[in-house]
Amino acid sequence: MNKIHYNISGIQNSEIKTQLKNALSKIDGISMVNIDAGRGSIEVGYNQSTDENTIKSCIENVGCKIESL
Structure with missing residues (x-):
């Protein structure tokens, strides 16, 4: 199994967190x-x-922004 880690912004509440987890x-x-x-x-x-790229697109489609390291 591969793992990838991102720093993201846009998780203001548990609803967005749940949407993100469900979408992924x-x-x-x-x-x-x-x-x-x-x-x-x-x-x-x-x-x-x-x-x-599919993972990144999914995160951004939920409304979160991937921060550059």
């Missing part, structure tokens, strides 16, 4: 989603069949 869980190949709203970070576990 619908993508084939994603096996784990850990969201830390306090730190503004997300960790996603996925397999080789999942494209990293």
Whole structure:
């Protein structure tokens, strides 16, 4: 399993956190989603069949912004 970590902004409340987790869980190949709203970070576990750009697009479509490191 591959893991990717992003610093994100836009998780203002638990509703957005739930929307983000549900949206990512619908993508084939994603096996784990850990969201830390306090730190503004997300960790996603996925397999080789999942494209990293698909994960990024999903996060941004929910309304969160990926912060550059």
